[in-house]
Amino acid sequence: MTKDLLQLFRENWKSKQLAEADQQILLAVSGGVDSMVLADLFRRSGIKFGMAHCNYQLRDEASNLDEQLVTDWAKQHDIPFFQVRFDTKKVKEEWKMGTQEAARVLRYEWLDNLRTTHGYHFIATAHHANDNVETVLMNLFKGTGISGLHGIREKNDRIIRPLLFVNKEEIRQYAAENAVPFREDASNETDVYLRNAIRNNVIPVVEARIPNVVQQVNESIARFAQAEVLYRKQIEKEKKRLIEQRGKDWYIPVKKLRKQEALETMVYELFHPYGFSSAQVSQLLQLLETETGHYANSATHRVIRHRDFLVITEQAAEATDLILIEGAPGVVHTADGSLHLSIHTGLDVIPTDKSIACVDFSKMEFPLVLRKWKIGDYFYPFGMNMKKKKVSKFFIEQKLAIHEKERAWVLVSGERIVWVAGMRLDERFKLKPDTQHVLKMEWR
The missing domain is CATH 3.40.50.620 (HUPs)
Structure with a gap:
């Protein structure tokens, strides 16, 4: 040669x-x-x-x-x-x-x-x-x-x-x-x-x-x-069949995954892109047999068993303890969403979307505080006839997964929670017939 x-x-x-x-x-x-x-x-x-x-x-x-x-x-x-x-x-x-x-x-x-x-x-x-x-x-x-x-x-x-x-x-x-x-x-x-x-x-x-x-x-x-090309095509096909994206998270049905051929290989390929190593495959397989709430962590992501799904979610970032809001209108950004505030003179139609809440502006004590929820927080959920409820219990009743709880923020006026952002308004701040100025809040 x-x-x-x-x-x-x-x-x-x-x-x-x-x-x-x-x-x-x-x-x-x-x-x-x-x-x-x-x-x-x-x-x-x-x-x-x-x-x-x-x-x-x-x-x-x-x-x-x-x-x-x-x-x-x-x-x-x-x-x-x-x-x-x-x-x-x-x-x-x-x-x-x-x-x-x-x-x-x-x-x-x-x-x-x-x-x-x-x-x-x-x-x-x-x-x-x-x-x-x-x-x-x-x-x-x-x-x-x-x-x-x-x-x-x-x-x-x-x-x-x-x-x-x-x-x-x-x-x-x-x-x-x-x-x-x-x-x-x-x-x-x-x-x-x-x-x-x-x-x-x-x-x-x-x-x-x-x-x-x-x-x-x-x-x-x-x-x-050449064999890897065919292998990758099949893996991608299976991923599309198994993974459903919902917002920032990815949901994998446990029953479907259990039936997968070459289960260990498939589990590795599904979770490796999210920072999980081959050494963690056995831990991930155990999640198929555990109850809601169990999870496995990589450096960047978490896989949570939530009811009939494995949920892939980003690790919760270190959040600022609180954000002061001096007035409205305005926009406040967090790692988990943005709070948009606007003031209106009455509203013809009250939005029913839970990501939007409207309150009586005159009842707000500025500066408002936007913060992550914490153990011991309570409020009076709208529509429950002024019944006091802990935020943690409210989350359980709403069947929130761990990662959803970790991303939850509350808006506080004085010492009172006004809104569990994007979920439920506090009854004490609802609009009344004599409300003149409306504070509209949107969680995006």
Whole structure:
């Protein structure tokens, strides 16, 4: 394959339609054999490209020698060149990240900024077939599920990887035959990182028994990627059948979900987008057998068993203790809704929508207070003949779920609750025949 690598590269580039002829590519170049070979293939193929090199300053003089090699090669071949130096050790401490993760974030932020600033269409990296195998094995070991089996995407948004069809040995042979300069990264020989351990200890052992294992695994990866497309289509179809959105929340019928084939997989796919991990699947399954009020939390969402449904709701945000309303008209915004106040001289028709309430403006003691309800709150629900009731009991009678209670606000005048916003007015503030000015309240 080595003798024809340039031709095969051109054919792959064209058949995969990685970029149009007039589009420019920004190539990330480390100075290692992979990226230097890709630079040479770009140059020989007449592809319009620039080179970008990051010096992470992690390997002392070796990092500077990498930088010098890439700089000299770009200058020799008159290739547009960009370089940057990062204090990676300092950044990883500030960001509380691992070295590799911090370097990756720094690299891609810088590359994408270069791309947009200088008019490049894509960023190219030199990932190859061996990298693809390593990635899939890492994902298997980490338990990423089917999404980890598709490997590295050849084209993903603005990033392209034109060497995924080539293995490491073929890259090295091309470099030797075409006198492509490169530098070895000594850190690749250590097993500090999982990828290096797989590269240095796992794959060589398998290759000793199955010489073409990299090719075979890559063929399987391609099939996994196609199978995932079908899998995702079916998952989305099932989601549409099972999930009903109601306002800010999503409702899933327990009976329907119980009948689902491959229940554990379906539960994972339903709730993973809301921050739930595979380790929480058993906890979520238990909600199918529990009573109203039980729930499971992720960092961002909560799944609540409410009667015959599992309800997915956002975690309640930390709310301001109270909001003072100095006068009307006006609008007050909260994380759970907005209170719109307007003043009217009489109303021909009293709205029946529970999200709207009308009260006698003269009975209001400003500033009004809009706050979350609390234990011990009570009011006199409209239509109950001045019977006093705790707000908590009112919620139970209204069959509110936990998340609905958490989002409930009350409007207070003096020491008295005027309105459980969007639910029920207090009898003491209802309109009377002699009311002259009406305060109209809308909870949206």
